[in-house]
Amino acid sequence: MGRRVPAVSRALDILELFLEGDGTLSAPEITRRLQLPRTTVHELVTTLAARSYLVPVPEQPGRFRLGVRTYQLGSRYAEQLDLAAEGQQVARSVAETCGETVHVAVLEDDDVIYIAKVDSTHAVRMVSAAGRRLPAHCTAVGKMLLASLSEEELEERLPGGELRRMTPNSITSPSALREVLAEVRERGVASEQRESNPDVSCVAAPVRDRAGRVVAALSVSVPMIRWSADRQRELVELAVKGANELSERLGHHGRG
Template identity: 85%
Template sequence: MGRRVPAVSRALDILELFLEGDGTLSAPEITRRLQLPRTTVHELVTTLAARSYLVPVPEQPGRYRLGVRTYQLGSRYAENLDLAAEGQQVAREVAETCDETVHVAVLEDTDVIYIAKVDSTHAVRMVSAAGRRLPAHCTAVGKMLLASLPEDELDARLPHDGTLVAMTGNSITSAAGLRRALAEIRERGFAVEERESNPDVSCVAAPVRDRAGRVVAALSISVPMIRWSDERRDELARLAREGAGRLSELLGHRRRG
């Protein structure tokens, strides 16, 4: 790798500060937070403003916010994103870590469609394929996606009462039971499915967000029951959340806190 250019690194450090707080900063605040010389900060801020990466805040003299050039770069990045391709990349990374089958899926009405998949190398593993469609309420990815819907959207897609289709004897079959399960998922932050779509497989899933913070997909890890346990579930839930977080970052989402 080539040598990093300190001035470029400092300029990028300045820009990244604006991702925090209310999005406005003064030169003295930048100086204090980055521990840089005042002259260096003044020169860098002046250059960034001249190139429209920063602009003065009209009603707050001496303060700056991100300029239109940063928006243009972000928009171009977003235009080139491919959820399926990015999902396949992250699914491969997660599968290499846990050696289980990893999926990325999206919600369509009350079904999930798998858009990316990487197989486990174990002889005993889940058999599926990208493009497969399943009832959302029978899968971890589906329940994660349903739990992420606003209440009015969920009401439009699911009945408040009645019977839901079953794929196995463990499938949730009542609308009321599903709504209780979705409430638990929202509280927990990830979804679990134990033999609800396949009598020999259990799964965990975590939400994938876009740059606006909307849940646009879910990432799951599927495990044959011979390798499933409470400890394995918790370990895979952590890996699923980490993988979903990485995919979210590729889609432009920035985690707070």
């Protein structure tokens, strides 16, 4: 690793300030928040503006916002993103922390498809594979993804009659599923207990893209021999943390 260049670090610090609030700042505000010399801030802002990384805000003299160059860089980054590859890296990190099986899944019709998976380190663990397809309503990731849909989108995906059953605990009533999805929206996380596998329970959190849309969900799956209320709370925190990290890799700057 080479030596860090202070001027470049300060310029990046300035740009990152614009990710907060309403996205506009003045030079005095930047000076105050970064505790930098006024002359230094003036020179850096002038340079960033000259390169189109910052632009003046119309009708607000002295204020700046991010310029088109930052959009171009972000767009190029987004073009190179691979959700499955990024998801695999984050899933590995979460699995190393908790020792349990971690999945990242997307929604297709009324099913979920696992696009990334890292196995538990325990001898007793959930058996699955990337590419596996399961009914969305039977899984924590599926509930999370279904809960993100509009009413019209949800109506299109749910059958008119009973839902498929995978275990005695599977939800088969569309009305009961809607009640569960309302709870998921309120809590911001989803769970399932022995609904897709009679010996496994899961928790899941949403993954968002840079526009804030839920595009995937990350889950942690645990055999019932290691499941408890306390363990569930721990894993919810890890799932949310992992989903937020993956969302940030996709360009989302909010929090789940």
